[in-house]
Amino acid sequence: MRVFMAEKQISIATVQVDLRNGEQYSDTFRAINPRCTVPVLELEDGSHLSEAIAICWYLERRFPENPLFGTDPAQQARVLMWNALCEQEGVYAVAEAFRNRAGGLEGKALTGPLGYAQIEALAERGRTRVQRCMADLDERLARTPFIAGDNFSVADITALVAIDFAGWIKLQIPEKCAHLAAWYRKVAQRPSTSA
Amino acid sequence: MRVFMAEKQISIATVQVDLRNGEQYSDTFRAINPRCTVPVLELEDGSHLSEAIAICWYLERRFPENPLFGTDPAQQARVLMWNALCEQEGVYAVAEAFRNRAGGLEGKALTGPLGYAQIEALAERGRTRVQRCMADLDERLARTPFIAGDNFSVADITALVAIDFAGWIKLQIPEKCAHLAAWYRKVAQRPSTSA
Numbered sequence: 001m002r003v004f005m006a007e008k009q010i011s012i013a014t015v016q017v018d019l020r021n022g023e024q025y026s027d028t029f030r031a032i033n034p035r036c037t038v039p040v041l042e043l044e045d046g047s048h049l050s051e052a053i054a055i056c057w058y059l060e061r062r063f064p065e066n067p068l069f070g071t072d073p074a075q076q077a078r079v080l081m082w083n084a085l086c087e088q089e090g091v092y093a094v095a096e097a098f099r100n101r102a103g104g105l106e107g108k109a110l111t112g113p114l115g116y117a118q119i120e121a122l123a124e125r126g127r128t129r130v131q132r133c134m135a136d137l138d139e140r141l142a143r144t145p146f147i148a149g150d151n152f153s154v155a156d157i158t159a160l161v162a163i164d165f166a167g168w169i170k171l172q173i174p175e176k177c178a179h180l181a182a183w184y185r186k187v188a189q190r191p192s193t194s195a
Numbered sequence: 196m197r198v199f200m201a202e203k204q205i206s207i208a209t210v211q212v213d214l215r216n217g218e219q220y221s222d223t224f225r226a227i228n229p230r231c232t233v234p235v236l237e238l239e240d241g242s243h244l245s246e247a248i249a250i251c252w253y254l255e256r257r258f259p260e261n262p263l264f265g266t267d268p269a270q271q272a273r274v275l276m277w278n279a280l281c282e283q284e285g286v287y288a289v290a291e292a293f294r295n296r297a298g299g300l301e302g303k304a305l306t307g308p309l310g311y312a313q314i315e316a317l318a319e320r321g322r323t324r325v326q327r328c329m330a331d332l333d334e335r336l337a338r339t340p341f342i343a344g345d346n347f348s349v350a351d352i353t354a355l356v357a358i359d360f361a362g363w364i365k366l367q368i369p370e371k372c373a374h375l376a377a378w379y380r381k382v383a384q385r386p387s388t389s390a
Binding site: 057073074081110122125132136 | 229230238240242244245246248249250252253256257267268269271272273275276279280305309311312314316317320323324327331
């Protein structure tokens, strides 16, 4: 969300939720988001949105300058498609690898109030998926300058988050993925990424 | 997609992919969608879209009549949020339960060309997640007539797909989920659902 807001050049008051100490499970936070996940956006009417894609789309509609979802129907659809793939095969795959093995997350292999036991085989599967995702993105970036096509979009932000998050499971962009590595250097230089 | 197109009152030539016999892994289909998933939409320029959310959004923009994503930014964001939740906790959770146990899907626990071994614990976790998802949707539908708010939307279609798909793992809406059951009866009566 930080990178997204910086790219849109908008500034919204933020509150950091102390995930490490389980603040997302507190009664106060549950009243805001019963699913106990971040990010959450509070709207003017006091209601709340969860799910990154929903929050980003809301901000895109409210602040149309510097579009991050493309503009015509085909572009927008391509952004949604690649964003979904980067989320599913990137971010969620890292989470699968990380949450099913990390000490301190026993019984918390999925986000949410109810908890799920860790599954060792799933931690391993997550690592495989992340590596395959990187190879797929490398192939994609051999053909287009940005993930969803000619322009930087929210799909690039999701991919960037996935790759940075992969550091937590000690996976870096492999040497053979030269296109992905070049893309990463390019997007990591954008001012938004140090926001 | 069938229900979505019927609600939009649009008609597009469709081709059935023989998933049971593995047509999605054929060279012909891989050239269309290297991820070997359905649905896929072919655009006028010959390019292809995968991922249901991307295809539905493209059709929404091209055929704005009978909106299924809401209209103002907050409505649209709420539709995207609930659609993501129904997909993740509904459709994908059923897939997790089904694909990790079904005979004939050994080595195919996730969609895609590369395959993943079945994990028995995951089949069980999937069932738990589906049951929790139904309870969450029941709670939601105690407060709103449709999943994303006052109007029928693509989130209702995704929820409907999840519940019908849950029949494959022998899970029905439990009796205690009266709001969800009433909603199901209501949406199942729409002409689109028999399209």
